[in-house]
Amino acid sequence: MTQLARALTIAGSDSGGGAGIQADLKTFQELRVFGMTAITAVTAQNTLGVFDVQTLPAEAVAKQLDAVATDIGVDATKTGMLANAEITALVARKVKEHQLFPLVVDPVMVSTSGHLLLDQAARKQFIEELIPLATVITPNIPEAEALTETPLTDLNARKQAAQALHALGAQSVVIKGGHLEDDEAVDLFYDGKEFVFLRSPRFDTPHTHGTGCTLSAAIAAYLARGFTLANAVSQAKQFISAAISHAFPLGNGHGPTNHWAHRLGGELYAD
Numbered sequence: 001m002t003q004l005a006r007a008l009t010i011a012g013s014d015s016g017g018g019a020g021i022q023a024d025l026k027t028f029q030e031l032r033v034f035g036m037t038a039i040t041a042v043t044a045q046n047t048l049g050v051f052d053v054q055t056l057p058a059e060a061v062a063k064q065l066d067a068v069a070t071d072i073g074v075d076a077t078k079t080g081m082l083a084n085a086e087i088t089a090l091v092a093r094k095v096k097e098h099q100l101f102p103l104v105v106d107p108v109m110v111s112t113s114g115h116l117l118l119d120q121a122a123r124k125q126f127i128e129e130l131i132p133l134a135t136v137i138t139p140n141i142p143e144a145e146a147l148t149e150t151p152l153t154d155l156n157a158r159k160q161a162a163q164a165l166h167a168l169g170a171q172s173v174v175i176k177g178g179h180l181e182d183d184e185a186v187d188l189f190y191d192g193k194e195f196v197f198l199r200s201p202r203f204d205t206p207h208t209h210g211t212g213c214t215l216s217a218a219i220a221a222y223l224a225r226g227f228t229l230a231n232a233v234s235q236a237k238q239f240i241s242a243a244i245s246h247a248f249p250l251g252n253g254h255g256p257t258n259h260w261a262h263r264l265g266g267e268l269y270a271d
């Protein structure tokens with residue numbers, strides 16, 4: 001029997017099911033990868049906002065990582081909400097100890113609804129300890145601005161930010177274009193050698209809760225299955241585009257994306 005690829009997400013729980021651990025597991029399942037979790041925080045959240053955050057002790061995160069890594073094994077890992085400096089440093093240490101590579105680092109800082117998901121004090125650990133371990137880091141525009149301390153006003157600035165993040169030690173960088181206002185949603189991929197544009201139509205929908213989580217989980221799933229980095233990133237972009245094009249009008253705010261939309265194949269972008 002073929003061995004099932006195994007992917008691990010280190011992230012926060014979203015009770016609303018659209019982002020965080022829940023989005024990651026749905027993505028892993030859709031992409032035929034066995035999903036495992038290390039939960040960093042439990043949020044009370046829906047499509048309108050984040051109402052509570054209970055961060056777990058770093059020791060509890062360490063034990064989850066030890067448990068899955070020493071028994072089941074991990075073919076690829078992604079990080080999402082890491083909450084604070086202690087968990088960020090612990091995750092970097094455990095990634096090295098258990099060799100949890102390839103590693104997709106989604107630098108989750110603030111929710112779509114504006115809630116802080118990573119303490120400002122974690123910046124040093126994030127930049128010095130976690131980014132150098134990243135196979136790929138996937139900031140959105142505000143996150144790339146925060147990490148590089150530069151406003152990304154145009155494409156040239158985005159390219160320079162990608163180079164700066166690569167210089168911090170990330171093997172490759174995807175700067176996501178979801179927050180721009182162009183007709184297309186264009187992400188910029190940089191592997192230290194060349195820039196590649198990942199394009200999709202921009203869908204006119206408020207239901208984009210968890211898009212970044214889903215994209216980074218899909219990259220991890222494809223890497224777990226052995227895809228090359230460039231293929232994993234481009235397949236993941238197709239997966240998130242399908243999910244947004246068929247997003248769910250659930251709740252009264254920013255609804256979740258549709259993780260099984262990729263099954264619709266040729267009808268991908270139809271209504």
Ligand SMILES: Nc1ncnc2c1ncn2[C@@H]1O[C@H](COP(=O)(O)OP(=O)(O)O)[C@@H](O)[C@H]1O
Pocket residue numbers: 139140141176177178179185186187200201202203204205208210211212213215237240241244
């Ligand atoms: N309205 C949209 N239409 C199509 N793709 C989108 C849309 N909004 C975001 N995306 C895509 O979803 C992914 C996540 O992007 P982004 O929203 O920038 O990240 P985050 O969720 O971390 O803020 C990217 O691939 C981006 O291009």
Ligand SMILES: Cc1ncc(COP(=O)(O)O)c(N)n1
Pocket residue numbers: 011012013014019020021043045080081108110111112113117208209210211212213
């Ligand atoms: C637990 C958790 N992790 C990540 C996000 C970011 O997702 P989004 O940017 O769509 O709010 C979130 N809202 N909650």
